[in-house]
Amino acid sequence: MSIPSRKKLANAVRALSMDAIEKARSGHPGAPLGMADIAEVLWNDFMRHNPANPAWFNRDRFVLSNGHASMLLYSLLHLSGYDVSIEDLKQFRQLHSRTPGHPEHNITPGVETTTGPLGQGIANGVGMALAERMLAARFNRDDFRLVDHFTYVFAGDGCLMEGISHECCSLAGTLGLGKLILFYDDNGISIDGPVAGWFSDNTPKRFEAYGWHVVNVDGHNPEAVKKAIIEARAQTLKPSLICCKTVIGRGAPNACGQAGCHGSPLGREEIAAARKELSWPQAPFVIPADVYTAWDAKKKGAQMERQWNELMAAYGKRYPEPAQEFKRRMAALLPESFAALATEFIKTLEAKGLDMASRKASQEAIEQYAPILPELIGGSADLTSSNLTNWSGTKALCPADYDGNYIRYGVRELAMAAIMNGMALHGGFIPYGGTFLVFSDYARNAIRMSALMKIRVIYVLSHDSIGVGEDGPTHQPIEHIASLRLIPGLSLWRPADTVETAAAWQAAIENKHGPTCLILSRQTLPHLGRAEGQLANINRGGYVLRDGRGTPEAIIIATGSEVGTAVKAAAILEAQGHTGVRVVSMPSVDRFEAQDSSYQEKVLPAQVKARVVVEAGRTTGWHKYAGSQGQIIGIDRFGESAPGDELFNYFGLLARTVAQTVLNILQGREVPK
Amino acid sequence: MSIPSRKKLANAVRALSMDAIEKARSGHPGAPLGMADIAEVLWNDFMRHNPANPAWFNRDRFVLSNGHASMLLYSLLHLSGYDVSIEDLKQFRQLHSRTPGHPEHNITPGVETTTGPLGQGIANGVGMALAERMLAARFNRDDFRLVDHFTYVFAGDGCLMEGISHECCSLAGTLGLGKLILFYDDNGISIDGPVAGWFSDNTPKRFEAYGWHVVNVDGHNPEAVKKAIIEARAQTLKPSLICCKTVIGRGAPNACGQAGCHGSPLGREEIAAARKELSWPQAPFVIPADVYTAWDAKKKGAQMERQWNELMAAYGKRYPEPAQEFKRRMAALLPESFAALATEFIKTLEAKGLDMASRKASQEAIEQYAPILPELIGGSADLTSSNLTNWSGTKALCPADYDGNYIRYGVRELAMAAIMNGMALHGGFIPYGGTFLVFSDYARNAIRMSALMKIRVIYVLSHDSIGVGEDGPTHQPIEHIASLRLIPGLSLWRPADTVETAAAWQAAIENKHGPTCLILSRQTLPHLGRAEGQLANINRGGYVLRDGRGTPEAIIIATGSEVGTAVKAAAILEAQGHTGVRVVSMPSVDRFEAQDSSYQEKVLPAQVKARVVVEAGRTTGWHKYAGSQGQIIGIDRFGESAPGDELFNYFGLLARTVAQTVLNILQGREVPK
Helix, strand or coil, rough: CCCCHHHHHHHHHHHHHHHHHHCCCCCCHHHHHHHHHHHHHHHHHHHCCCCCCCCCCCCCEEEEECHHHHHHHHHHHHHHHCCCCCHHHHHHCCCCCCCCCEEEEEEECCCCCCCCCCCCHHHHHHHHHHHHHHHHHHCECCCECHHHHHHHHEHHHHHHHHHHHHHHHHHHHHCCCCEEEEEHHHEEEEEEEEEEHHHCCCCHHHHHHHHCEEEECCCHHHHHHHHHHHHHCCCCCCCCEEEECCCCCCCCCCCCHHHCCCCCCCCHHHHHHHHHHHHCCCCCCCCCCHHHHHHCCHHHHHHHHHHHHHHHHHHHCCHHHHHHHHHHHHCCCCCCCCHHHHHHHHHHHHHHHHCHHHHHHHHHHHHHHHHHHHCCCEEEEHHHHHCCCCCCCCCCEECCCCCEEECCCCCCHHHHHHHHHHHHCCCCCCEEEEEEHHHHHHHHHHHHHHHHHHCEEEEEEECCCHHHHHHCCCCCCCCCCHHCCCCCCCEEEEEEEEHHHHHHHHHHHHCCCCCEEECCCEECCCCCCCCHHHHHHHHCCEEEEEECCCCCCCCEECCHHHHHHHHEEEEEECCCCCCCCCEEECEEEEEEEECCCHHHHHHHHCCCCCCEEEEECCCCCCCCHHHCCCCCEEECCCCCCCCHHHHHHHCCHHHHHHHHHHHHHHHHCCCCC | CCCCCCCHHHHHHHHHHHHHHHHHHHCCCHHHHHHHHHHHHHHHHHHHCCCCCCCCCCCEEEEECCCCHEEEEHHHHHCCCCCEEEEEEEEEEECCCCCCCCCCCCCCCCCCCCCCCCCCCHHHHHHHHHHHHHHHHHEEECCCCCCCEEEEEEEEEEHHHCHHHHHHHHHHHHHHCCCEEEEEEECCCCCCCEEEHHCCCHHHHHHHCCCCCCEEEECCCCHHHHEEEEEEEEHHCCCEEEEEEEECCCCCCCCCHHHHCCCCEEEEEEHHHHHHCCCCCCCCCCCCCCHHHHCCCCCHHHHHHHHHHHHHHHHHHHHHHHHHHHHHHHCCCCCCHHHHHHHHHHHHHHHHHHCEHHHHHHHHHHHHHHHCCCEEEEEECCCHHCCCCCCCCCEECCCCCCCEEEEEEECHHHHHHHHHHHHHHHHHEEEEEEEEEHHHHHHHHHHHHHHCCCCCCEEEEEEECCHHHCCCCCCCCCCHHHHHCCCCCCEEEEEEEEHHHHHHHHHHHCCCCCEEEEEEEEEECCCCCCCCCHHHHHCCCCCEEECCCCCCCCEECCCCHHHHHHHHHHHHHHCCCCCEEEEEEEECCHHHHHCHHHHHHHCCCCCCCCCCECCCCCCCHHHHHEEEEEEEEECCCCCCCCCHHHHHHCCCCCCCHHHHHHHHCCCCCCCCC
């Protein structure tokens, strides 16, 4: 059996991509055909991976940022020996197949991250490359390069137009991520046509301005691509951009070079013409044996992993403690002592009973938990002193020393989120990052991606209401709490005092399969006294904080800074003889809704119709809990610039307003507007 | 009276800024002190504006993208003669003052745009510069330069780190916006400290890569700054970046050059030291008369406007029709024929009764309305053929010809939104721009800014549900409709057929004081028959589309693609003898909520408790309309990759499910999960 030419190997990718897209009658052939030659060189000559074990820790990471080119990736996975069969390819874009329209982490073996929203894959890659450097700095020893892999990212024009490409590539340049290699599919075409009319950047120059190493190459010349990759790998102090001049849809003789082939099947005729052009006579989905053999990476991969396992074993003998710690972090297991530590800390806080801003309480929780959690990697989008995301052990990393636990992300909220996704996907880290709640807007789609990928990323979102004060409406979140609650699978906590904040942090750290937003106040919040039995209930997301006797006369539901207000309102009502008012603190609606209905009923008995909900934000979403006879006190307009205290007064978020609203309901009066 | 030195003039800005921030005990002195020298030169030697008439159409536009430096702008407005008094400055950051924490459009005379969320001001400036070029191309004649002004933008490190700076500056370079001049306050400091650790871009090189003209200058040397501005103004084919090396907090001898002075008052002692350093002996808020005189721009400004008015008058004589059209557009008045045209068009559509995807119906509405609305300036973030934002008269603009009506924004959603904000603020245009609904996430904070500024921008958001189909969960909006509804002052329409789509477009165009999101389907939607009396009610946001006799037995409320489903469900129920089922189409919840309560009660009588709401997205927010006995059919999880039809089936968004849910309620049965 002769060894097939590189062209032929690349054409196998082209054929599978065309055929699967045609069968699905949906998909994007342009990029798979255009990048096939580059991918062939990278995967066959450089990628270190084991198709039989996609989870092998020291594998090279491959990210397809231009996720619409999913058939390129699926073809590569199939050909190199992953558990992605021809049958799977035939099911491209069908319900519950292994080959969805865009690559999805957790669905397809070998897919490192979910991509589709353009540009985010590059930032995921930056996160992976950072994770590699940080783990290497922590665990490698001169004689043991335990963590040692490259991160390769494919990206198109769209990715490079997106703002996030600036944010993350600028940071990658500053941090000198030498083992990050980005391939730019410079085909000059996007959906609207030839990009020259809207994208005329000198991209090499732009990346040089970021401190990157840049190579220009003909993306259809395998030898040139190979040389470029060798050069890029040799440059260890700077990330590398390989600008590949390509023809979109290369191989489809009539469709290539045009926007039309970006996102539509080529059609039967054009595919037939392409088969001729490519000298690929095989029927759809048929790959010659010699091509399979040449692509097969299973043997090589198994050997690589075996060698690494031997290295790991030797390392374990020489450095038993680091080895154990490394294994714990690879397995994403928390230290056994964590839960007890948190429980104890929460008890202590309850006993101390301090009034404190919840952003400050968050810092104290980090201070407590971080020493036993070296996997916690913090950061802020240039708001460290406001978000209070640092602690006494904070050590910012820099190119000269990657053994840190804090990333100064700069004013780059979206990149921060997507880089955290990359670190979480890589493994070995629990990333947390801070910004103002209002600027979660900038990061929103990457927060969504954390949720879609079910990964543990912690968003520290401080300055959570009009309590922001003087900075005014541009900086005051109104709709953001409600809006983040809408993202499926995202856990959100808005703690009311030091105790709930510590519990929220514990929940976030223990939430292995999903992201968490911690919503924190700028201003001081009063401590709320609890009996010991109540502490465990915080973790249920909603619980009775203060109660009267027997069936409640009325229930006030509140979150965060408004819980203190609710408690004061209950006291006012009590002084007026209404001793049966219950206050329910609901720091996490999603957590409360995950409880069984009997617990929910215990906290919020259906028969109690007199209910008031208080939250310093949009009222939408609370009708479910207020019920048809209840009232919601919130803010349904933009804020104002003024001292925070004055604003709570101006917007009527006061104990006396809450108390009066309860009274009105109890007395059946119209509620004044 | 001698003429004060430039230093002294700049120090007046420094003194006012320090004093106002100190009085408010809140604010950001670093940038006002650091940029005072630059601002002094720009405002005293170059700015063409009339403080007595901030709305003079041909004024230079000045944007403070680093909005936290608001005291810089307020000082400039006060000193140059705008209606911003010393009393106003003393009220800095107080409730309902003219000097809020960040500059807010519509509050302070002379503030062109609301800034604070970093980077967006640059994009607003790009939009203003674009608007200037386009109006000039349309209305100027060789002998009449009716529209002819510069757009000046101040920005800091934060703005340049943000991704949006890449998006909009790349596009500005491609479009060759020669009258846009950006001043970069290169002080090397951001909140987390010296930026070298997280922002080491070679910014001049980066902007050269975008095709900008770049000048480097000492930002504290007025003569050098002046020379740079002259040079930048002379470069008419490229936008200019003036990189100004500055010292943050310049003038505060101990605080300057450090992150600490970025966002906190300097304190009494340091202010006293600064007064010495600056040789500024005056008491707080006291400005010497000679300084006032030198700054006063009222006389110059009045003369400039007078000259322009004369030019306008002469133009009116020579070119009466363009002059009338220009005045109409300056006044943001719609052509008188518009409303009648729309009404007629809507009637025609009802008569035609075509089934059509609402994105296609949107294109037809544009086709109908655009010919009489030359102020409509369209565009798409590289999804023209998907959003269908183009029409037969579409002409994309380019540097060689700005007389177009379409902007190819490239894959830059956030910049598109913020550029549209800039065009709307400039005046003369009604911008609309398209992307997929799911990627409104990327643009979210700029959409919020449209709403906060109450400006007319139209977001065309297609592919509005799982109807997206094969592209899968990364491309399928779930939470987005509910989430956009949360932004105060944002109008949202999700039309159900061609008729509602045309009505939605009409509403968006007539919504002079706020932005509108048009939420459109990818897939074909059936035409829904209406009697003539019903057509006018569409504009009320919610109306009875189909009714039984007498008081309804049950009500189905639906939006967009689910209205057809609801109508079918009602037919199923009717066939089973339930003839009293009402279907309410609610294309715009905000519009419906703006109606008087008697109309609302007519559409949704409180006594009818059997209600089902159907919408292919998050159920949150609908409890208010479903009521405690109603049911909501929606999607509270992420989507799947599969053909769209199959997904509606998979997620149970079917007429028979809706009908069964109504039946269950009517029969008092538990609703099956």
